[in-house]
Amino acid sequence: MAGSADYNFVPGVATPHVVATEGSELVLANGRRILDGGGGAIVTNIGHGRPEIAEVAARSTSSVDYVIPPWNTPPRQALVDRLVGSWLPTGLDRVALVSGGSESVEAAIRLAHAYQVCSGEPDRYKVIGRWPSYHGVGIGGLSAGGHRGRRAGFERLLLDFPHVAWDDPDALEAMIEAQGPENVAAFIAEPIIGAAAGCLVPPADYFPRVEAICRRYGVLLIIDEVMTGFGRTGRNFAIEHWGVTPDILVGGKGLSGGYAPMGGIYTKTTVTQALADKGQAFMFFTYGAHSSACAISDRVLEILQDEDLVARCARMGGVLQSRLHERFANHPHVSEVRGMGLMLGLELVAERDPHRQFPVEAHLAQTVVREALERDVWVYPAGSGDPVHDAVMLGPPFTITEAEIDRLVDVLAASIDAAVASIGL
Numbered sequence: 390m391a392g393s394a395d396y397n398f399v400p401g402v403a404t405p406h407v408v409a410t411e412g413s414e415l416v417l418a419n420g421r422r423i424l425d426g427g428g429g430a431i432v433t434n435i436g437h438g439r440p441e442i443a444e445v446a447a448r449s450t451s452s453v454d455y456v457i458p459p460w461n462t463p464p465r466q467a468l469v470d471r472l473v474g475s476w477l478p479t480g481l482d483r484v485a486l487v488s489g490g491s492e493s494v495e496a497a498i499r500l501a502h503a504y505q506v507c508s509g510e511p512d513r514y515k516v517i518g519r520w521p522s523y524h525g526v527g528i529g530g531l532s533a534g535g536h537r538g539r540r541a542g543f544e545r546l547l548l549d550f551p552h553v554a555w556d557d558p559d560a561l562e563a564m565i566e567a568q569g570p571e572n573v574a575a576f577i578a579e580p581i582i583g584a585a586a587g588c589l590v591p592p593a594d595y596f597p598r599v600e601a602i603c604r605r606y607g608v609l610l611i612i613d614e615v616m617t618g619f620g621r622t623g624r625n626f627a628i629e630h631w632g633v634t635p636d637i638l639v640g641g642k643g644l645s646g647g648y649a650p651m652g653g654i655y656t657k658t659t660v661t662q663a664l665a666d667k668g669q670a671f672m673f674f675t676y677g678a679h680s681s682a683c684a685i686s687d688r689v690l691e692i693l694q695d696e697d698l699v700a701r702c703a704r705m706g707g708v709l710q711s712r713l714h715e716r717f718a719n720h721p722h723v724s725e726v727r728g729m730g731l732m733l734g735l736e737l738v739a740e741r742d743p744h745r746q747f748p749v750e751a752h753l754a755q756t757v758v759r760e761a762l763e764r765d766v767w768v769y770p771a772g773s774g775d776p777v778h779d780a781v782m783l784g785p786p787f788t789i790t791e792a793e794i795d796r797l798v799d800v801l802a803a804s805i806d807a808a809v810a811s812i813g814l
């Protein structure tokens with residue numbers, strides 16, 4: 390099956406070899422079927438192996454292949470129409486499409502600064518981020534992000550962007566004052582913190598207060614929905630749970646459900662008008678808005694709508710959450726089950742009361758993931774050092790069945806026990 394060249398970029402890391410993807414499962418070269426409880430990297434939403442998508446990919450590629458991003462094509466127009474007409478929060482009607490989450494974050498940071506410069510505020514370049522958080526691996530996103538593990542070793546490359554605690558609006562206001570509002574372009578936040586913390590959900594008044602603070606200081610509010618967007622939390626976008634509209638919304642993963650590399654930023658006409666008034670262009674990425682990727686994404690969104698899958702995500706998320714609560718409410722090494730829709734996390738600890746984490750070097754979350762894979766289930770590791778060392782995330786396709794949920798929860802329980810036993814206390 391495998392050729393002679395080493396597929397893995399870093400030597401010594403063996404990874405599964407997937408030869409087919411079907412429904413909620415990945416089929417390996419050796420015939421094993423892996424239940425995709427993490428939806429890859431919390432991506433797959435309409436399920437794997439949809440023939441309708443393969444058909445759209447073939448058809449769209451045979452009519453148009455590459456066209457430079459600023460020019461239009463029928464799939465590009467159809468996708469922008471569907472996004473603005475049916476998906477994006479009211480008021481966000483300008484769309485720039487890219488090829489993934491990190492590109493989206495970089496574009497959002499660049500847009501925020503360009504907006505400030507064009508509005509006569511050339512010193513506003515800092516983007517305030519949070520501990521913990523994750524905004525991808527571009528230098529802007531890594532700098533604004535608060536994932537200690539993924540920043541480690543790159544400190545010399547990072548921009549001087551400040552960070553505040555993830556749940557404290559007063560700390561944000563104090564930081565804007567301390568930096569000088571005239572130096573702050575934007576604040577960036579995930580509605581529910583994913584990879585860095587395993588689905589931390591903020592207090593109910595957090596985002597409304599943050600929105601008011603950003604408005605007061607002329608700081609743009611960037612909401613990073615790369616993981617939460619396009620239905621994952623049971624609403625089109627997670628920020629809608631708090632009735633807040635950002636200045637720039639950032640998306641990725643769910644837009645194409647894993648069928649094409651896609652991402653995008655979505656903003657208000659007032660933001661792009663500021664650039665237009667100054668004759669300031671907004672440079673594209675060569676593969677941005679790829680026409681076939683747009684056709685595929687448009688069909689993915691259509692399937693989500695036709696099959697009412699966002700509502701199904703909310704419903705199956707409720708089922709999964711209650712099974713997790715039943716199984717882990719009294720588990721000695723699970724301190725919390727949390728999240729929304731089908732973006733759920735379990736925080737893993739050495740001891741619940743008093744709260745004591747395993748040392749970061751023990752790599753408990755990674756060990757749980759390995760144990761689960763040995764039992765033919767994929768779950769997604771999370772945690773980034775303080776304040777959350779170890780968590781696992783579940784983000785299966787919205788089409789997951791109750792029987793698959795049972796299998797997922799059973800394997801997760803066995804894997805946590807095996808991982809803790811292997812590490813010792």
Ligand SMILES: Cc1ncc(COP(=O)(O)O)c(C=O)c1O
Pocket residue numbers: 430489490491492494523524525526579583584613614615616641642
């Ligand atoms: C919130 C958030 N932002 C940005 C990214 C980066 O996206 P990508 O890996 O597609 O570049 C991720 C990826 O997990 C993410 O969860």
